[in-house]
Amino acid sequence: xxxxxxxxxxxxxxxxxxxxxxxxxxxxxxxxxxxxxxxxxxxxxxxxxxxxxxxxxxxxxxxxxxxxxxxxxxxxxxxxxxxxxxxxxxxxxxxxxxxxxxxxxxxxxxxxxxxxxxxxxxxxxxxxxxxxxxxxxxxxxxxxxxxxxxxxxxxxxxxxxxxxxxxxxxxxxxxxxxxxxxxxxxxxxxxxxxxxxxxxxxxxxxxxxxxxxxxxxx
Amino acid sequence: xxxxxxxxxxxxxxxxxxxxxxxxxxxxxxxxxxxxxxxxxxxxxxxxxxxxxxxxxxxxxxxxxxxxxxxxxxxxxxxxxxxxxxxxxxxxxxxxxxxxxxxxxxxxxxxxxxxxxxxxxxxxxxxxxxxxxxxxxxxxxxxxxxxxxxxxxxxxxxxxxxxxxxxxxxxxxxxxxxxxxxxxxxxxxxxxxxxxxxxxxxxxxxxxxxxxxxxxxxxxxxxxxxxxxxxxxxxxxxxxxxxxxxxxx
Numbered sequence: 228x229x230x231x232x233x234x235x236x237x238x239x240x241x242x243x244x245x246x247x248x249x250x251x252x253x254x255x256x257x258x259x260x261x262x263x264x265x266x267x268x269x270x271x272x273x274x275x276x277x278x279x280x281x282x283x284x285x286x287x288x289x290x291x292x293x294x295x296x297x298x299x300x301x302x303x304x305x306x307x308x309x310x311x312x313x314x315x316x317x318x319x320x321x322x323x324x325x326x327x328x329x330x331x332x333x334x335x336x337x338x339x340x341x342x343x344x345x346x347x348x349x350x351x352x353x354x355x356x357x358x359x360x361x362x363x364x365x366x367x368x369x370x371x372x373x374x375x376x377x378x379x380x381x382x383x384x385x386x387x388x389x390x391x392x393x394x395x396x397x398x399x400x401x402x403x404x405x406x407x408x409x410x411x412x413x414x415x416x417x418x419x420x421x422x423x424x425x426x427x428x429x430x431x432x433x434x435x436x437x438x439x440x441x442x443x444x445x
Numbered sequence: 446x447x448x449x450x451x452x453x454x455x456x457x458x459x460x461x462x463x464x465x466x467x468x469x470x471x472x473x474x475x476x477x478x479x480x481x482x483x484x485x486x487x488x489x490x491x492x493x494x495x496x497x498x499x500x501x502x503x504x505x506x507x508x509x510x511x512x513x514x515x516x517x518x519x520x521x522x523x524x525x526x527x528x529x530x531x532x533x534x535x536x537x538x539x540x541x542x543x544x545x546x547x548x549x550x551x552x553x554x555x556x557x558x559x560x561x562x563x564x565x566x567x568x569x570x571x572x573x574x575x576x577x578x579x580x581x582x583x584x585x586x587x588x589x590x591x592x593x594x595x596x597x598x599x600x601x602x603x604x605x606x607x608x609x610x611x612x613x614x615x616x617x618x619x620x621x622x623x624x625x626x627x628x629x630x631x632x633x634x635x636x637x638x639x640x641x642x643x644x645x646x647x648x649x650x651x652x653x654x655x656x657x658x659x660x661x662x663x664x665x666x667x668x669x670x671x672x673x674x675x676x677x678x679x680x681x682x683x684x685x686x687x688x689x690x691x692x693x694x
Contacts, residue, residue, distance in 0.1 A: 343539075343541075345537060345539050345541035346541060346543065348497055348535075348537070348541065349535075349537065349541035349542075349543070351495075351496075351497065351527075351530065352495050352497070352530055352533070352534070352535035352602075353554070353555035353559060353601070353602075353605060354527050354528075354530055354531045354555060354559040354605065355527075355555065355558055355559060356523070356524075356527065357523070359558050359559075363554065363558060364543055367545045368544065368545060371545075443545075443585065444544045444545045444546075444585050444586075444587065445544055445585075445586075445587040
């Protein structure tokens with residue numbers, strides 16, 4: 228019994244990891260243009276992005292999942308996601324990417340703005356281009372500053388993936404819950420916690436290593 | 446002709462005038478000290494020379510070429526300003542070393558990126574030795590004292606061989622004992638044919654090291670001339686009062 232439960236949960240966990248990894252793959256880079264746009268002096272760029280960040284951070288991710296999945300069908304009469312499992316997965320991926328990109332954007336913005344203006348000026352008086360200042364002076368300092376908040380978000384994401392269940396994405400919680408109906412046992416649901424714990428432990432170790440690697444400067 | 450001619454530089458922030466009609470000139474290999482109380486506009490003037498601030502009016506001529514003029518500045522693109530900046534070196538009050546690079550790498554960085562030089566190590570080592578830092582080359586900025594950091598910053602600015610090296614209150618962030626080691630290095634530079642402009646509060650040091658003095662107060666230029674004219678036998682009454690009040694403290 229234990230083996231078959233483990234195997235079933237593993238199937239769900241694969242979906243969880245896939246959602247987690249793809250969300251990071253797209254939202255980490257997407258956060259950067261959002262951050263730069265939100266700091267822009269051009270109001271036509273800045274204001275819509277600040278509005279987007281406000282809406283995304285100000286509403287529950289669960290609600291965003293529902294709106295993104297059902298919204299197109301309800302408001303425009305077209306179900307762009309289709310009805311299959313694949314469509315639901317893509318809809319949830321879009322919701323997660325947009326949500327996390329906005330959170331990452333705020334972290335990037337804070338990181339860039341925390342670099343002392345003297346660093347930019349020192350680069351300027353040495354005749355460096357804006358691009359060189361960003362790439363060779365500011366970037367590594369920003370990365371060092373944002374690793375702790377990014378690691379927080381990433382570990383939150385591991386657990387947030389369970390929200391995809393609300394639009395019937397077969398992730399690990401669902402696979403555990405299924406045993407209540409089919410076999411009348413509840414322990415597989417609790418057992419899913421072990422998967423989350425193990426995974427977030429590995430992430431914590433990974434981030435601690437990165438932090439240590441950048442601890443040679445202040 | 447002087448190496449540097451600054452004519453009628455004026456700068457305002459909104460309704461506040463921070464520089465009012467400042468003019469001075471500097472010959473090659475001379476040292477100019479800019480003195481005056483805090484908030485008198487000394488640092489802003491230095492920042493104008495480095496294009497960290499854009500004056501609202503006036504003209505700066507460097508080596509008989511227009512370096513800044515009010516009428517032309519709007520036509521300069523980023524690259525032009527970058528090229529112009531290279532005529533001036535800048536040493537900041539807060540050092541502003543790059544924390545992720547060693548002392549040696551701090552000195553090398555702009556040689557690599559801006560001058561595109563391949564062999565930068567020998568030159569950087571030589572400069573750090575000149576600053577008395579031969580045992581600190583592989584240290585990161587946070588492992589160095591303030592005085593050592595400032596000497597790395599001086600080496601970093603010298604590496605690009607600017608025509609004029611500017612110091613913005615180079616010892617104001619340092620303890621008295623660390624101040625002297627930095628002042629010693631600046632004095633050596635003054636004696637070895639470096640053209641320098643130093644914003645400072647150290648009046649005795651300025652007397653010792655300078656050829657010319659620009660004395661400022663409240664955005665105005667009180668006097669500009671030789672050390673003798675401005676400080677030793679002050680011809681300006683307000684400067685005399687300022688010096689006397691400082692002495693009695």
